[in-house]
Amino acid sequence: MKPSAPALHIHCQMQQPLALDISLQVQGFTVLLGVSGVGKSSLLKAVAGLLPAQVNPYGDLAVEQRPIAYLPQGYALFPHLRAWENVAFPLSRSAHRHMDALALLQRVGLENLANRFPSELSGGQKQRVALARALARKPQLLLLDEPTSALDMATRDEVLDELVREVHVFGIPVLAVSHDPHLAMLADHMAILRDGRIVQEGAPAEVFARPRHVASARLLGFRNFLSGQIVGSEHNSRLQVAGSGWQMQAGWQAALSVGMPVQLAMRAEDIYLQEDGAAHCCPNPLSVQVKACRKEGLSMRLYLEGPASLEMLLSRQQAEDAQITVGNFLKVCVQPRHVQVMTAE
Numbered sequence: 498m499k500p501s502a503p504a505l506h507i508h509c510q511m512q513q514p515l516a517l518d519i520s521l522q523v524q525g526f527t528v529l530l531g532v533s534g535v536g537k538s539s540l541l542k543a544v545a546g547l548l549p550a551q552v553n554p555y556g557d558l559a560v561e562q563r564p565i566a567y568l569p570q571g572y573a574l575f576p577h578l579r580a581w582e583n584v585a586f587p588l589s590r591s592a593h594r595h596m597d598a599l600a601l602l603q604r605v606g607l608e609n610l611a612n613r614f615p616s617e618l619s620g621g622q623k624q625r626v627a628l629a630r631a632l633a634r635k636p637q638l639l640l641l642d643e644p645t646s647a648l649d650m651a652t653r654d655e656v657l658d659e660l661v662r663e664v665h666v667f668g669i670p671v672l673a674v675s676h677d678p679h680l681a682m683l684a685d686h687m688a689i690l691r692d693g694r695i696v697q698e699g700a701p702a703e704v705f706a707r708p709r710h711v712a713s714a715r716l717l718g719f720r721n722f723l724s725g726q727i728v729g730s731e732h733n734s735r736l737q738v739a740g741s742g743w744q745m746q747a748g749w750q751a752a753l754s755v756g757m758p759v760q761l762a763m764r765a766e767d768i769y770l771q772e773d774g775a776a777h778c779c780p781n782p783l784s785v786q787v788k789a790c791r792k793e794g795l796s797m798r799l800y801l802e803g804p805a806s807l808e809m810l811l812s813r814q815q816a817e818d819a820q821i822t823v824g825n826f827l828k829v830c831v832q833p834r835h836v837q838v839m840t841a842e
């Protein structure tokens with residue numbers, strides 16, 4: 498890609514329905530993550546001019562004059578209009594309105610379905626029609642509200658890949674709001690909204706690797722948290738962190754020093770079974786007991802009791818090979834580079 502699209506700096510201050518003070522860089526495909534109710538939709542509506550707020554840019558323009566396309570949750574297609582008529586809706590009435598709508602549908606690969614009604618389209622196809630309609634007025638900014646919410650798990654990744662590719666092709670900055678970390682992984686730039694402001698912003702690889710707060714880590718898919726204190730620090734190498742009844746190694750961070758209270762975060766996917774006789778290979782051994790197991794597609798999620806309540810994810814094959822059942826005592830392991838250390842809040 499990518500950002501042939503110009504970057505745009507958005508500032509938004511609002512009081513109702515909730516207080517927000519947001520300053521955010523929109524670069525290429527940008528995803529703003531936040532939990533439900535944090536104000537994501539309100540922010541988009543304010544930027545689009547649908548809620549009163551102080552907004553820059555475009556804040557001095559009337560709603561219909563803002564060069565912004567806003568795609569609400571669920572796409573809001575007109576059910577009684579065919580795909581091409583939905584796309585043509587914002588176009589001015591002219592002799593080539595039909596042709597222009599077909600050209601837009603062609604750009605999202607849907608020209609063959611131009612005569613279908615929304616009820617005859619899949620979730621991903623509806624999204625593409627809505628995208629074509631949103632882009633019909635050649636906006637300078639595209640706002641997407643929860644673009645994955647109407648998609649099922651089976652097609653979500655495929656539709657997302659396609660959505661990201663399409664918005665790159667159109668070459669305008671896009672701000673998508675979501676609570677879905679999968680969407681953020683595909684972004685060029687991402688930010689996290691909490692308590693009315695942006696608490697972290699950057700390239701997805703950086704933000705996913707180094708969440709700054711427990712709440713951000715939760716949003717990014719971390720499931721395991723331990724509270725402890727730094728008890729050792731080897732410059733440029735390791736940190737030793739200890740809590741009640743456990744000690745773990747994590748990657749070194751310049752800002753953290755001995756004595757500081759910290760929170761550790763680990764992904765369920767990064768905890769693995771310690772092989773028999775391989776204790777010496779395990780820098781962070783944890784003794785746990787299996788409290789519950791849940792099948793998740795081809796994986797098995799184990800709920801464990803150890804130094805804290807923990808979760809780990811095994812392939813069904815691994816779980817079967819290890820003959821894991823509720824009540825088993827296990828030795829599990831996690832690599833220091835997979836242990837994120839955050840200052841305690």
Ligand SMILES: Nc1ncnc2c1ncn2[C@@H]1O[C@H](COP(=O)(O)OP(=O)(O)OP(=O)(O)O)[C@@H](O)[C@H]1O
Nearest residue numbers: 514515531532533534535536537538539540675676
């Ligand atoms: N029209 C309204 N009147 C009163 N309160 C509202 C209105 N719209 C939103 N709110 C409140 O403002 C807060 C933020 O809502 P908003 O829809 O912006 O959150 P969100 O982060 O988009 O949530 P979700 O992810 O569930 O869609 C919520 O507490 C909500 O109840």
